[in-house]
Amino acid sequence: MDTRKEIFLKDYKQPDYYFDTVDLTFSLGEEQTVVSSNITVYPRLEGAAASSPPPPLVLDGVNLKLVSIKIDGKELQKEDYHLDARHLTLLSPPDTARFTLQIVTEIYPQKNTSLDGLYKSSGNFVTQCEAEGFRKITYYQDRPDIMAKYTCRVEGDKTLYPVLLSNGNLVEQGDLEGGKHYAVWEDPHKKPCYLFALVAGNLQSRDDSFVTRSGRKVALRIWTPAKDVPKTVHAMYTLKAAMKWDEDVFGLEYDLDLFNIVAVPDFNMGAMENKSLNIFNSVLVLASPETASDANYAAILRVIGHEYFHNWTGNRVTCRDWFQLSLKEGLTVFRDQEFSSDMGSRAVQRIQDVLTLRELQFPQDAGPIAHPVRPHSYIKMDNFYTPTVYRKGAEVVRMYKTLLGSQGFRRGMDLYFKRHDGQAVTCEDFYAAMRDANNADFANFLLWYSQAGTPTVKVTSFYNSEAKTYSLKFSQELPPTPGQALKEPMLIPVAVGLLGSNGKDMPLTSVYHDGMLQVVSTDGKPAYTTVLQIKKKEEEFLFSDISERPVPSLLRGYSAPIRLDSDLTDADLCFLLAHDSDEFNRWEAGQVLARNMMLSLVADFQQNKPLALKADFVHGVRSLLSDGSLDKEFIAKAIDLPGVGEIMDMMDIADPDAVHAVRSFIRKHLATELKAEFLKTVENNRSSEPYVFDHSNMSRRSLKNIALSYLTSLEDAQITELALNEYKTATNMTDQFAALTALVQYPGKTRDDVLADFYGKWKHDFLVVNKWFGLQAVSDIPGNVENVRKLLKHPAFDLRNPNKVRSLIGRFRESPVNFHAKDGSGYKFLGEIVLQLDKINPKGAARMVSAFSRWRRYDETRQTLAKAQLEMIVSTNGISENVFEIASKSLA
Ligand code: 0A1
Ligand code: ZN
Numbered sequence: 061m062d063t064r065k066e067i068f069l070k071d072y073k074q075p076d077y078y079f080d081t082v083d084l085t086f087s088l089g090e091e092q093t094v095v096s097s098n099i100t101v102y103p104r105l106e107g108a109a110a111s112s113p114p115p116p117l118v119l120d121g122v123n124l125k126l127v128s129i130k131i132d133g134k135e136l137q138k139e140d141y142h143l144d145a146r147h148l149t150l151l152s153p154p155d156t157a158r159f160t161l162q163i164v165t166e167i168y169p170q171k172n173t174s175l176d177g178l179y180k181s182s183g184n185f186v187t188q189c190e191a192e193g194f195r196k197i198t199y200y201q202d203r204p205d206i207m208a209k210y211t212c213r214v215e216g217d218k219t220l221y222p223v224l225l226s227n228g229n230l231v232e233q234g235d236l237e238g239g240k241h242y243a244v245w246e247d248p249h250k251k252p253c254y255l256f257a258l259v260a261g262n263l264q265s266r267d268d269s270f271v272t273r274s275g276r277k278v279a280l281r282i283w284t285p286a287k288d289v290p291k292t293v294h295a296m297y298t299l300k301a302a303m304k305w306d307e308d309v310f311g312l313e314y315d316l317d318l319f320n321i322v323a324v325p326d327f328n329m330g331a332m333e334n335k336s337l338n339i340f341n342s343v344l345v346l347a348s349p350e351t352a353s354d355a356n357y358a359a360i361l362r363v364i365g366h367e368y369f370h371n372w373t374g375n376r377v378t379c380r381d382w383f384q385l386s387l388k389e390g391l392t393v394f395r396d397q398e399f400s401s402d403m404g405s406r407a408v409q410r411i412q413d414v415l416t417l418r419e420l421q422f423p424q425d426a427g428p429i430a431h432p433v434r435p436h437s438y439i440k441m442d443n444f445y446t447p448t449v450y451r452k453g454a455e456v457v458r459m460y461k462t463l464l465g466s467q468g469f470r471r472g473m474d475l476y477f478k479r480h481d482g483q484a485v486t487c488e489d490f491y492a493a494m495r496d497a498n499n500a501d502f503a504n505f506l507l508w509y510s511q512a513g514t515p516t517v518k519v520t521s522f523y524n525s526e527a528k529t530y531s532l533k534f535s536q537e538l539p540p541t542p543g544q545a546l547k548e549p550m551l552i553p554v555a556v557g558l559l560g561s562n563g564k565d566m567p568l569t570s571v572y573h574d575g576m577l578q579v580v581s582t583d584g585k586p587a588y589t590t591v592l593q594i595k596k597k598e599e600e601f602l603f604s605d606i607s608e609r610p611v612p613s614l615l616r617g618y619s620a621p622i623r624l625d626s627d628l629t630d631a632d633l634c635f636l637l638a639h640d641s642d643e644f645n646r647w648e649a650g651q652v653l654a655r656n657m658m659l660s661l662v663a664d665f666q667q668n669k670p671l672a673l674k675a676d677f678v679h680g681v682r683s684l685l686s687d688g689s690l691d692k693e694f695i696a697k698a699i700d701l702p703g704v705g706e707i708m709d710m711m712d713i714a715d716p717d718a719v720h721a722v723r724s725f726i727r728k729h730l731a732t733e734l735k736a737e738f739l740k741t742v743e744n745n746r747s748s749e750p751y752v753f754d755h756s757n758m759s760r761r762s763l764k765n766i767a768l769s770y771l772t773s774l775e776d777a778q779i780t781e782l783a784l785n786e787y788k789t790a791t792n793m794t795d796q797f798a799a800l801t802a803l804v805q806y807p808g809k810t811r812d813d814v815l816a817d818f819y820g821k822w823k824h825d826f827l828v829v830n831k832w833f834g835l836q837a838v839s840d841i842p843g844n845v846e847n848v849r850k851l852l853k854h855p856a857f858d859l860r861n862p863n864k865v866r867s868l869i870g871r872f873r874e875s876p877v878n879f880h881a882k883d884g885s886g887y888k889f890l891g892e893i894v895l896q897l898d899k900i901n902p903k904g905a906a907r908m909v910s911a912f913s914r915w916r917r918y919d920e921t922r923q924t925l926a927k928a929q930l931e932m933i934v935s936t937n938g939i940s941e942n943v944f945e946i947a948s949k950s951l952a
Contacts, residue, residue: 064941068437069383075201076115077101077153079208082253084198086178088185088216088260092166093178094127095198099161099208106157117150117161120195120202123177127164129199148199165198172196173860173900176442181326182285184261185221186339188332191382191441194253204252204379205484214260215242221260223283225320227251227335247335249315250482252378257334259283259322266292270303272313278303282345283322291346294357294753295321295364302365305399310473312372321345321364325826328862328903329445330363333370340367343827343863349751349792351828354761356793357753361403366396377477380484382441386433386509387487389445390453394461397454404755407643408693414618414644417455418706421447421621425514426709427914428950430541434487434509439945442903448512455621456508460494462553462591462619463502471497503595505551512541517552517594519626523609529572530558530606532614535598536622542952552594555619558603558610563639565589566610572602589616589642611635616642630656630676637680643694650680650698658707661722666715671722673729681730685737685767692745693759696766701726704876714917716876720840724773731770741767742782751792758794765798772802780810787814797831807841829856830867837871844878845885852893859897862904869893873911880918884925887912891929894943895936902940909933909943913950927951 083098101117103110126143129136131154142149153159172179177196178187187193195202212226218241224233228247235241265281266289272278280299282292299321306312321338323345331340344363347356373395374388401409424430424447431444433453438444461469472494480489487509495502515538522531534554538547558566567586571578580590592601611632615624628636636649654677661671681699684690690698701723708714731738745764747757768786771779783803790796800818804811815836822828833856837848851857851868858864869890873879879886890911898905915926933939933947 064439064944066437066439069381069434070436072381072383074104075203075206076105077103077117077201079201079206080158081210082208083211083213084256085213086215086258086260088169088214088221090170092168093185094164094166096164097162097198097200099163099200100158101153101161102158103153110155112155114153114155117153118201119148119150119163119199120146120192121148121165121199122146122195123167123172124196124199125166126199127166128162129164130160130162132159133162163199167197174903175326175328175862175901176903178258179326181324182261183220184263184324185216185259186261186322186324186326187256187258187334188328188339189256189334190254190332191385191445192254194256197256200253202253203381204254205381207250207252207378207482207484209247209250210256211244211246212256212258213242213244214258215240216260220262223259223261223263225257225259225283225322225337227255227257227337228316229318249335249376251335251375252484255333255335255375255378257332257337257339259337259339263322264289266296268296268300270300270314270319272303273307274313276314276317278314278316279318281318281320283320284342284346288323288342288346291348291351292323294347294352295323295345295360298361298364299368301361301403302368302399305365305402306369306372306395309398309402310372310395310470312477314371315376319368321367325863326861328901331367333367333374335371335375338367340364341863343830346827351793351822351825353794353797353831354753354758358400358404358758362396362400365399366392369395369399372477376482377480378484380486382438382444383434383436384486385441385444386449386453386456387485387490389450390433390455391457391490393450393454394457397458404758405691405693407647408691408697408755408759410617410644411647411694411697413451413454417447417451417621418709419703421451422514422623423705423709423914424448425452425512425541426539428542428916428952429910429913429946430512432510432512436510436543440906440940440942442942443906443945452621459505459508459553459620462555462617463505463551463593464494464498464500468498468500469494503551503593504548507548507550511538511547511550512544513539513547515550515552515620515622517554517615517620517622517624519612519614519624521612521627523606525609528604528606530603530610530612531600532556532592532603532612533598533600534592534594536594542949549595549597552620552622554592554594554614555589555616556592557589557613557616557640557642558606559613559635559639560610561608563635565613565641566606568603570604572604573600591619613640613642613645615645615648617644618648628652634676634680637698638683643691647694647698650684651702653677653680655702655707655710658702658719658722658726659710661725662707662711662715662718665718665722671725673726673733678730678733682734682737685734685741691759692763693755696759696762700766705874708876708917713919714914715919716880717882720876727770727773731774735771735774738767738771739782742771742786748791751794761794761798765795765802768798769802769805772805775806784810784814793828797835801835804835804839823856826856827863830863833857833864834867834871837868838874840875840877842877843881844875845872845881845889848872848878849889859893860900862901865897865901865904865908869897869908873908879911880922882921884922884928887922887926887929891932894933895939898940898943902942905940906942906946909946909950913946915950 080100085096087094169178176193214224224243226245228245231246232244263283264286265283268280270278316336323340323342325342327341369392373391379387475497476493518535520533560566565588568580580587633649633653640646704719707719745760772783783799787799803814894905894909930947930951
């Protein structure tokens, strides 16, 4: 049997049978767990439409021991079913409108290191069923279009597992013989099995409540080991804020009387939206000012929001099949981005989201694993929880809002829920709701779901001073991606404003397009930003009544996930940086200037020319630093240089050494020229007040800390003293860790001492220790691979824990100097680890191997070395399907 089977969207078929109710009993033991399921089944087709004899019922099941199987109370005989490593096929189900299926299986959670299905984490039982983990618990039709009502009875030792949780409401509990107890949970909402959850363990909760706008009182509980309960204040605050926000912004209320969150230290991903029993990676719940950074606090806000928002976008309305994953994930990421914007700064949030898109999704879209927002095929669904499905998917949702406006978007959402509550649906259903609620013409918009690759849009402009018209000509190009050589033009919304010489937005009244005059003013008032719809390969828009040559502000707010190639000069960009009313584009203008400059310095470096920084650039950074009218976090983002990855992405042959050298050169040069300004920035932005997580305090800290990191690039004794002092006197993790990071840029005694000191302080807190691992792993100090190898043997490291793997192995891959070391030592290290990890946790191993996927982007020496590792991996016997899929596609 070929186990590496590719599954295609075009082969989707409705199931022959549906499940109505599912009653589960778990008897949790120290050796094995016994799972009994009692399912009421009904055929999709009845009477004349049904085939005779009835079709077989195929159930999924992996690593299960089948104990017994009954239909309508009668034990099945060997000839009634077929069993293989992946399926249990019932050959002749009864020809009735309904029957019951009872299956008993035995499973071994203690041995389950994949963290998928039922497993143990720090002594507690935990489940993870998305995407296909339920089949590791019992035989089932493990697909999201099977939606049923569940009850779950959990039995276990009362001392070891005093807390027994599952989805829905607790309806019964009591003691059993032999020191055991039980709890029965009932979930009134139909759900697919990927949303099933069970937790049993020794946990305590922070309790609170929320009253919904229609008056339902919801009990809220966040469960952790007792010692961590004090660290759940921020998570609880966030949960309540998210519940309120979803009511205010989308009119969506919570639909049960209880909402549980459980934090576990061993978890493959960030968190999981199981109905009323969200399970979280501890790092996304636990925070205190002393142990968690601003970035941690912000991530907790985002992810608690995300999982809560899934209750409607994912749970009430779910996916028909896994190809539709972005239906719930793209939409829910969009929702969490909006939530974070409303809780902080909209402009800074947008900048951060676009940075993440460029850093993670653009490279994927340009490489061998490129796939559309809705993939056409997969071998392992686990491999498709990608930045494309999540992040680009969120951009696709954002484009609906850009095209329809806030109210039109809300009308579309309302119709979506009205039509599909309780259903498992497709991306077309979402599209149709947006279209129908607004009578919109979306032309070729659906292609965003099916075509992979990042479009490039070229823009040229022309001002006619006699006719007082201003023309913008657009052309779009979508590069070929694996399996998709030819692409069609798509509908691209481009938000545009025009700046006059006074730096103000010009009023826009009308645009000629396609021989038609479009009025852009509303209620007789001129617009200052208008959304142009690019639908064809080439298109021209002509603005009338434009009194002078404007500077265009294109793609405001980053209105589409594209690469923009405009004819703006450096002078235009400087003008936008100084004046654009669209804050995102102000930042973007600075980034484009910096990218252009970095690319030209990289060329100089490669030709052994001396490097020199333009005075204009230094001046620009100086004026940003001293502009008291700007948001401090905006300044921090604006003076941060584009990352090494972003620049490598723009080169024909990526040269990590050159880009790293150039970036370091610019940083040092800026620090030299602006030492006084940076010092002043540090001085002015210290605070001895207790830690507060809000926008103004975070902004202040981020500006101070980026200034400090520029300063320490000077390698100057006085600055080292200053940074050490910041490190010692810090009263919160944000400042302490920023000072540590600034201090460890260069090898030497200070670095060694301060790293040892930090570990000594925090060795009892595994989340802080992970920061310490990550900081060392990502370091660019030469030959760092040896240090990372040593850290693998550190007593605090454990390959079975995904957070530790991400901190040490994951972060190592981000170092341009060491992962891409020209002697191949970095590649060899990753190759070895992937094979070791694959035996423990295939999902995690596949994520690690993806760093090799862009090997063709580098010079020949690096190509040969990286390819050798990929070949070694695919030719190893017994590798998982997960790793095989990524490695083989990378080689194709
Ligand atoms: N639906 C979750 C993501 C998730 C996917 C797979 C998992 O398996 C380990 C876990 C979580 C989300 O979007 O948050
Ligand atoms: Zn999600």
